[in-house]
Amino acid sequence: MDDRRTVNRSMFWRVIRRMIFANRGRLFVILLALGAGSAVTAALLNLQADAKRRLTSEFRSFGANILITPAAANSQPDRALLLNESVVPLIMNGSMPAEAHGSAMIYGLAAVRLKSTDSLKNGSSETTAVIAGHGEGDDPGSFKTVEKALQSELSRDPWGRMAGCIVGSTLASQMKVHVLEVLQLRNGERKVDCAVGEIRSFGTSEDNEISTSQRTTQTLLMVPGAISLVRLRISGPPAQVYETIMALQKKLDENQDALRRFSDRDKAFFAQYGNVSLETMDTVERRLSVAQVSPIRQFTEGEARLYEKISGVLTATVVVVLVLTALCVMAAMTNIAAERKNDIGLMKAIGGSVRRVLRIFLAEAALLGLAAGLIGAAAGILLSIGLGKAVFGVAAQPRLVVYPISVTLTVIVAILAAYPLRRLVRIRPTSVFRGEE
Amino acid sequence: MFLRLIADNFTRRPRRKLLTAAALSLGMAVATAALSVSLDVGDRLAKEFRSLGANLVVTPEADSLPLEIGGVDYRPVNAGAYLPESDLPKIKSVFWHNNIIAFAPILEVHPAAWLFAAKDGQYQSGDWIRDVSVIGTWSDHPVPLKDGNEFRTGIAKTNPWWQVEGRWFSDDGKECVVGAEFAAKNHLKVGDEVSLATGRVTKFPSPLKVTGIVSSGGPEDEAILVPLTQAQSLAHASGQYRKLYVSALTKPEDDFARRDPKSMNPDDLERWSCSPYVSSIAYSIKQVLPGSDVRVIRRVADGEGKILTRVRVLLWLVTLASLLAAALAVGASSAASVLERRGEIGLMKALGAGSSTVGWLLAAEQLLLALVGGCIGYGVGLLLARFLGTKIFGVPPAPSLLVLGIVLVLAAGVTLLGSALPLRRAANYDPAPILRGE
Numbered sequence: 001m002d003d004r005r006t007v008n009r010s011m012f013w014r015v016i017r018r019m020i021f022a023n024r025g026r027l028f029v030i031l032l033a034l035g036a037g038s039a040v041t042a043a044l045l046n047l048q049a050d051a052k053r054r055l056t057s058e059f060r061s062f063g064a065n066i067l068i069t070p071a072a073a074n075s076q077p078d079r080a081l082l083l084n085e086s087v088v089p090l091i092m093n094g095s096m097p098a099e100a101h102g103s104a105m106i107y108g109l110a111a112v113r114l115k116s117t118d119s120l121k122n123g124s125s126e127t128t129a130v131i132a133g134h135g136e137g138d139d140p141g142s143f144k145t146v147e148k149a150l151q152s153e154l155s156r157d158p159w160g161r162m163a164g165c166i167v168g169s170t171l172a173s174q175m176k177v178h179v180l181e182v183l184q185l186r187n188g189e190r191k192v193d194c195a196v197g198e199i200r201s202f203g204t205s206e207d208n209e210i211s212t213s214q215r216t217t218q219t220l221l222m223v224p225g226a227i228s229l230v231r232l233r234i235s236g237p238p239a240q241v242y243e244t245i246m247a248l249q250k251k252l253d254e255n256q257d258a259l260r261r262f263s264d265r266d267k268a269f270f271a272q273y274g275n276v277s278l279e280t281m282d283t284v285e286r287r288l289s290v291a292q293v294s295p296i297r298q299f300t301e302g303e304a305r306l307y308e309k310i311s312g313v314l315t316a317t318v319v320v321v322l323v324l325t326a327l328c329v330m331a332a333m334t335n336i337a338a339e340r341k342n343d344i345g346l347m348k349a350i351g352g353s354v355r356r357v358l359r360i361f362l363a364e365a366a367l368l369g370l371a372a373g374l375i376g377a378a379a380g381i382l383l384s385i386g387l388g389k390a391v392f393g394v395a396a397q398p399r400l401v402v403y404p405i406s407v408t409l410t411v412i413v414a415i416l417a418a419y420p421l422r423r424l425v426r427i428r429p430t431s432v433f434r435g436e437e
Numbered sequence: 438m439f440l441r442l443i444a445d446n447f448t449r450r451p452r453r454k455l456l457t458a459a460a461l462s463l464g465m466a467v468a469t470a471a472l473s474v475s476l477d478v479g480d481r482l483a484k485e486f487r488s489l490g491a492n493l494v495v496t497p498e499a500d501s502l503p504l505e506i507g508g509v510d511y512r513p514v515n516a517g518a519y520l521p522e523s524d525l526p527k528i529k530s531v532f533w534h535n536n537i538i539a540f541a542p543i544l545e546v547h548p549a550a551w552l553f554a555a556k557d558g559q560y561q562s563g564d565w566i567r568d569v570s571v572i573g574t575w576s577d578h579p580v581p582l583k584d585g586n587e588f589r590t591g592i593a594k595t596n597p598w599w600q601v602e603g604r605w606f607s608d609d610g611k612e613c614v615v616g617a618e619f620a621a622k623n624h625l626k627v628g629d630e631v632s633l634a635t636g637r638v639t640k641f642p643s644p645l646k647v648t649g650i651v652s653s654g655g656p657e658d659e660a661i662l663v664p665l666t667q668a669q670s671l672a673h674a675s676g677q678y679r680k681l682y683v684s685a686l687t688k689p690e691d692d693f694a695r696r697d698p699k700s701m702n703p704d705d706l707e708r709w710s711c712s713p714y715v716s717s718i719a720y721s722i723k724q725v726l727p728g729s730d731v732r733v734i735r736r737v738a739d740g741e742g743k744i745l746t747r748v749r750v751l752l753w754l755v756t757l758a759s760l761l762a763a764a765l766a767v768g769a770s771s772a773a774s775v776l777e778r779r780g781e782i783g784l785m786k787a788l789g790a791g792s793s794t795v796g797w798l799l800a801a802e803q804l805l806l807a808l809v810g811g812c813i814g815y816g817v818g819l820l821l822a823r824f825l826g827t828k829i830f831g832v833p834p835a836p837s838l839l840v841l842g843i844v845l846v847l848a849a850g851v852t853l854l855g856s857a858l859p860l861r862r863a864a865n866y867d868p869a870p871i872l873r874g875e
Contacts, residue, residue: 036761043758044755044758058744109504130505170503201732202734202735203733203734203735204734208503208505228506297599297655298490298655302489310748313478316828317474321755324467325759328463328762329762331457331766332767334456335770383758
């Protein structure tokens with residue numbers, strides 16, 4: 001009994017081997033059709049997962065989507081509530097649900113005067129303008145558009161010892177300031193010089209501001225150790241952004257006691273670098289407030305909507321393409337399988353049972369599907385890496401789970417395509433041999 | 438005879454031909470659906486990007502410097518210049534008027550406010566609140582167009598993320614909408630009334646009814662929004678505004694778009710102003726609004742351009758990949774249909790047909806199949822694309838003849854290519870062994 005089974009089995013495989021390799025042309029065509037389907041499946045599945053993730057990081061180019069501000073605002077600029085500078089390390093350190101980048105800002109008003117070497121122009125009048133101090137220490141590689149450029153510009157120090165600044169286009173045209181000229185910023189008796197590194201148009205209120213470093217601004221405004229707000233960019237799907245806001249708010253609330261005062265050591269340090277008395281530090285400390293985390297709704301909501309649409313388009317296109325490709329491959333395969341009438345007729349004539357004949361053909365289809373799937377999926381994953389590089393500049397990460405999925409799908413498609421052979425099994429061998437259609 | 442052979446071939450084995458045609462149709466349906474979506478998605482997404490709000494801002498050229506910190510302007514009242522409201526309809530007369538989907542003028546005032554809060558049917562009131570920020574704008578204002586129609590626009594369209602509980606004020610009524618935080622702080626509800634006044638108050642100005650509570654997530658939450666005309670009478674600047682937000686559909690900027698129009702030669706200038714770049718739209722608005730300074734909100738415009746380009750490229754690649762797969766599968770199918778006809782080809786050659794005759798016959802057959810399959814596939818693909826478009830954007834993509842052309846050419850090309858290889862071999866067949874059944 002066992003003997004017969006082994007003989008049967010070896011015969012089974014021999015038949016299959018013969019069938020697969022008998023017609024090289026046919027084999028090539030089948031592998032091409034199935035392999036193409038498998039490659040596209042693997043490439044699209046891999047790319048789709050990766051693209052959605054990349055997309056949320058692309059939203060970074062909109063700049064911040066979260067603001068951290070003092071909980072209560074005050075309409076007087078010189079008495080406005082402030083945040084403790086140490087809020088920045090508190091935000092940036094520790095785990096967060098999503099990737100975050102940010103910068104701390106200090107705002108204030110100052111009298112601005114063009115300081116010219118030309119003695120005739122020396123008496124030019126003062127203008128009041130908003131001074132924005134950008135944090136230097138907190139992740140300069142963060143914002144791709146405005147902030148990153150600002151950071152690199154600010155750290156470039158044209159005269160070695162003078163602070164650099166960027167002047168907004170509106171302010172610049174009104175003051176007739178040009179690049180590499182020197183501005184004097186004055187707050188009461190305190191004066192700071194800064195060299196104009198660049199004049200830029202933002203289209204927003206930054207056009208009316210002078211941006212310089214955080215330390216320079218804090219010293220000028222006599223509020224060392226304090227900031228007005230923190231701008232944050234949280235990358236990730238919308239749900240994750242809201243989750244992060246909650247987590248941040250919780251973290252800040254837990255630490256609110258520490259954030260509402262300076263330690264003695266900090267106070268001494270700030271007083272020294274800011275060149276202010278310890279009494280001034282006490283008044284600054286009194287202005288420190290609880291922090292409030294709020295989304296910039298223009299971007300959080302707009303992005304949520306966009307994310308939904310774009311991933312909708314992507315998923316829908318991928319699903320449609322995959323389903324149609326599968327059907328198309330199936331139709332092609334069925335077409336190829338239909339010519340096997342003679343083989344089936346012969347097998348039945350020499351005594352093959354219907355089940356047996358079917359098993360042989362299904363095994364053949366599965367084997368071909370497996371081979372084409374293995375080759376095609378590998379090609380597809382390579383393809384998606386290339387595509388990812390072309391679109392996002394970063395190679396798409398190959399997801400290993402995609403590989404077995406597309407191979408399995410290909411095998412299923414191949415078997416389904418061979419299924420119409422069942423109909424052929426019912427044909428009578430004699431009619432085949434007589435050459436009847 | 439040629440035609441009869443072809444016709445005979447189709448009627449004799451309908452099932453096989455049907456399968457080949459099905460493979461073709463499905464493949465071409467993939468191509469059509471993917472192509473339609475990719476062609477259409479740029480415009481649709483550009484519209485979706487407008488949910489981020491305005492991408493252009495217009496201010497008076499001769500304005501004094503705004504002193505804005507956290508959205509609050511610290512300038513003294515009445516400092517600065519204005520722009521005339523009567524010029525606004527001209528915006529819809531610029532070359533790119535179809536791309537301008539919304540605009541809203543803004544006039545900010547800082548009057549004192551007297552609140553009447555309804556309590557059990559009785560009105561209760563407190564003291565004058567000094568220095569309230571009041572924003573005058575349009576909520577849904579009709580702008581007359583040259584062709585007699587009107588265009589309705591306002592802040593609700595330029596800033597779609599603002600949520601109003603209740604409803605927006607009507608532009609000509611004595612109504613207002615109150616920012617969420619201001620309302621919470623002063624216990625204001627929908628239905629309460631607010632009096633606004635500037636300067637020395639001698640008598641109560643007629644109150645405005647609160648019709649809604651707006652939450653914007655920005656400084657507007659601390660403000661009162663009133664119809665533009667109300668703000669104008671408070672600021673004694675009738676028919677004028679301070680700032681205009683414009684929301685326009687744009688094409689992502691490339692290097693060419695960033696050039697300065699003043700330094701272009703006439704040809705380039707024409708090409709530049711005939712592309713809906715955000716900067717060329719800004720330029721054309723500046724031309725119709727004298728004394729204005731039109732600036733691009735870089736943060737919105739740049740991010741938008743970048744993402745739009747990425748998504749487009751991505752979808753094109755998906756399309757290309759699906760075209761490739763469809764082509765290969767269809768090619769395989771037509772190759773198979775030639776391979777199986779060895780007997781027939783042998784017979785034809787034995788009867789004296791030359792290789793070229795056999796080739797032409799099979800090619801004509803394949804082309805006919807491609808035409809039919811391509812048309813069916815186009816129809817199916819179009820239905821699918823419509824379904825997808827409506828599902829995602831609410832608007833079906835416009836059927837494009839270009840897609841039909843591409844699909845038919847593709848179908849013909851793929852079938853011919855797929856059958857070319859086996860045909861070449863068929864041409865070399867020796868009829869005798871085939872007829873003998875070897």
